[in-house]
Amino acid sequence: MTHIGQVGQVETRPDGRPPTREASEERRSERESGRRAIAYAPEPGMLSPLAPWPLGCPGPAMHRKPRFTRVRTTLTATSPDEVAEGLTRDGYVIVEGALDAAAVAAARADLLGILEETPTGRNAFEGFSTQRIYALFAKTRTFDSIAIDPFVLGVLERALGHYQLSAPVGIQIAPGEKAQVLHRDDSVYPLPEPHPNVVVNSMWPLDDFTEANGATRLVAGSHRWEPARRPEVDPEIVVAEMPAGSAMFYLGSLWHGGGANTTERPRLGVILEYVVSWLRPQENHYLAVPRSVVRALPERLQELLGYNIYPPFLGYVDGRHPRSALLRSD
Numbered sequence: 013m014t015h016i017g018q019v020g021q022v023e024t025r026p027d028g029r030p031p032t033r034e035a036s037e038e039r040r041s042e043r044e045s046g047r048r049a050i051a052y053a054p055e056p057g058m059l060s061p062l063a064p065w066p067l068g069c070p071g072p073a074m075h076r077k078p079r080f081t082r083v084r085t086t087l088t089a090t091s092p093d094e095v096a097e098g099l100t101r102d103g104y105v106i107v108e109g110a111l112d113a114a115a116v117a118a119a120r121a122d123l124l125g126i127l128e129e130t131p132t133g134r135n136a137f138e139g140f141s142t143q144r145i146y147a148l149f150a151k152t153r154t155f156d157s158i159a160i161d162p163f164v165l166g167v168l169e170r171a172l173g174h175y176q177l178s179a180p181v182g183i184q185i186a187p188g189e190k191a192q193v194l195h196r197d198d199s200v201y202p203l204p205e206p207h208p209n210v211v212v213n214s215m216w217p218l219d220d221f222t223e224a225n226g227a228t229r230l231v232a233g234s235h236r237w238e239p240a241r242r243p244e245v246d247p248e249i250v251v252a253e254m255p256a257g258s259a260m261f262y263l264g265s266l267w268h269g270g271g272a273n274t275t276e277r278p279r280l281g282v283i284l285e286y287v288v289s290w291l292r293p294q295e296n297h298y299l300a301v302p303r304s305v306v307r308a309l310p311e312r313l314q315e316l317l318g319y320n321i322y323p324p325f326l327g328y329v330d331g332r333h334p335r336s337a338l339l340r341s342d
C-alpha cells in the first residue's frame with residue numbers, strides 16, 4: 013500500500029517544524045483547572061471506566077496464571093479487502109510501511125511534547141508505568157489525516173459498516189511496566205455473545221515494537237471463540253513485533269493486551285479505536301475536544317468525532333443533523 017501519513021499530509025508549522033498543538037492554550041487552562049485527566053475516579057470495587065471488571069479484581073485472564081506460547085506474527089496485507097479478510101480469519105492484521113519515516117518522526121516529536129505533561133496510569137489496566145494521552149484530537153493534529161485515510165476507512169466500512177471514533181489514545185509503556193491483562197475491547201458493551209463486529213481497533217507504533225519493549229500481545233483466532241471462553245490455559249500468544257510506521261488492525265472481540273517492557277527505553281504507540289455509530293464511544297468527544305478545535309477539522313473527522321447521525325436520525329440535535337451544532341457560536 014502507499015504510505016498513509018506522508019509528510020505532506022501531516023500538518024507542519026510554516027517553518028517546517030513538527031506540528032504545533034492548536035489546542036495548547038485550551039490544554040493549559042484545562043490543566044490548571046484540573047480538567048485534563050479523566051475526572052472519574054472510581055472506588056475500589058466499582059467498575060473502572062477502562063476495564064469491564066471491578067477495580068482491584070485481577071480480570072478474567074488472571075484468575076489462573078496463563079502460560080504463553082509465543083509466536084511472532086508475520087501477517088501483512090496490502091488492501092482493505094485483504095485486511096478485512098484477515099480480520100475475519102485471524103482477528104488481526106498488520107500492514108507494514110503505512111507511515112513513512114518522516115511521518116513517524118513528526119508524530120513522535122509531537123507526542124513526546126505532550127507526554128511531558130501526561131500522568132502515568134492510575135490502575136493496573138492503564139499501567140502504573142504507562143502514560144496515556146487521552147483526548148488525542150484536542151492535543152495534536154498529527155493523527156487527523158491518518159484517522160480518515162481512505163485505506164483505514166475502507167477497512168472500517170468492510171468490518172463495521174457505519175462507524176465512528178471510540179478511543180483515540182497515545183500509549184507510552186515505560187521500562188519496568190508489567191504486561192497488561194488480556195482483554196477484549198468490545199467487552200465494555202453489555203451485548204450478548206456472539207454478536208457482530210462492533211469494535212475495530214488500530215495500533216500505530218511510533219517505535220519498533222518488540223517482544224522485549226512491550227509489543228501488543230494477541231490471542232490469534234480468539235474472536236471466534238465460543239461465548240465465555242477465556243484465555244486461561246496455554247493460549248497461543250502472538251507478539252505483534254512490527255517496525256515503527258506499521259498499522260495493526262484488530263477486532264474488538266480479539267483477546268489482547270500491552271506487553272511488559274523489559275528494556276531501558278519506552279515504547280510509544282497510538283491506538284485509534286472505532287465503534288459502530290449506534291453504540292456510545294468510549295471517550296466523550298463532545299466534551300474532550302473543544303468545539304473550536306472541531307470546527308477546524310476535516311468534515312469526515314468531525315463526523316467520526318460524533319458530529320454525525322446513524323441513519324435515519326440517531327444522534328440528532330434539536331431535530332437537525334449534529335453538524336448544525338458546529339455552526340452555532342455557543
Ligand SMILES: O=C(O)CCC(=O)C(=O)O
Pocket residue numbers: 183192226227228229268269270271281
Ligand atoms: O498498548 C498496547 O499494546 C495495547 C493496549 C491496550 O490494549 C489497551 O490499553 O486497551
